[in-house]
Amino acid sequence: MTRRSAVMCAALLVVLSCGCSRAEAPARAPVPREFEVGPHRVRVVPPAGWDVFDQGLQKRFRKREDAKGLAEAEVILRDLGRVDPPLPDLDLLADWGLKELGHDGRRDVKSRRALTVNGREVVDVETWSRLDHTYPQRFLFALNAGHLLALHTPRLADAETVKAYETIRDSLHFLTIGADSGRR
């Protein structure tokens, strides 16, 4: 065997072994991650293939970037601050949260529904453009330790973004519950 063919054989073996190990490797299970979002400590499963950016009071989950580096799909988990004075129900909390996130007369609430996530009552809101009912966006509001935690899609909630939003929402797990928590 010449030196050249020996090198070729070795390279082939390396390639084959890589291919085999990849083929035999089990599919990677989604890995839950813990985040501190202001006073909230939560665990969520980031959507597969999405990047996570920790920006202190907010965590950005992003997928796809266009040529200008602008994110095309994004979900944000953020603290909206202390609800003071406390609001008596979820609908008022949602109204307050929407206002904090810039909801105004240009958009309408398409639907809002109460959900239980991790044993906690939350409200899931869908909004759309007031004029033509396009450009849907999603918002989840949860009261935790007297602060309002929001999960939302800052831009168009297309199918991929909604899937990511629901993945994060459904995996949301509160790790600490303050004395004045939102449990009811």
Next chain:
Amino acid sequence: MKTPPRSFRALAGLVLLLNACGPDGRLAPPVLSPPETFDWNGQRITVSPPPAGWRREGETGGGVKGARFVKERSVGEGIGLGDYYLLSDRRDELRQMLQEFSTYDRGFAWDRAIRAAYAHTDQTFTPLEAEIAERINSAVSSADAAFRRSDRDAAREFLEDAFANADRLRFTLADVIERVEFKPERRQEPHRYTVTGRRDATVAGEPAVIVDYTVAADTRTFVAREVYFVHKSHLFIGTFIGLAETLPVFDAIIASVGFPQ
């Protein structure tokens, strides 16, 4: 690709036509999307939008806030429906200001709300509207002045006075139709427009007026239709421009209009 024989094409056309017909042999009405409730300017309206294949846009021109549906891969066909907002109805704005009064400080929110509370006075439809608009604006102006000198009680009372005046405002279709109805002379190049019909109608139980006309564009002549109806002093205008065979879609949309309680 080889063209199918003429007999085959005729048969295919017949099948398509039969599919489009109802059991009684008449053309079946167009299938629309599920109904949606819009709130363009303080009056909720339920309507079934066109089916897939029509693109949506927001419409804010011509004094109308509403939705426009543009047929994709067509020749420029469009359907619009909206609420004419240049009326002096300020009940919603004033009601909201009164509800949120305790939240206002000397900031942007108050400035924005007070600007929206002034009534249009430049082209009023009726003497009553002119009188009410003047009273609303006087009270709103006084409310703003009181608020700026930190007299919140007086500001609130002036807003309540403005709301009481706004609540007196009533419009009927007869009050507004003359001003908004389609007339070729109100358009640029009026020679391109020909009115072909005008009739009274009913939309969602309210009196309505329908005007038909044609538009001679450079390449073809379009069919156009406008419908006007008033519900609780809100004037709604529906518009269609396109091909004659698409007109039933517009008619079905207008027939689907309702006003939720």
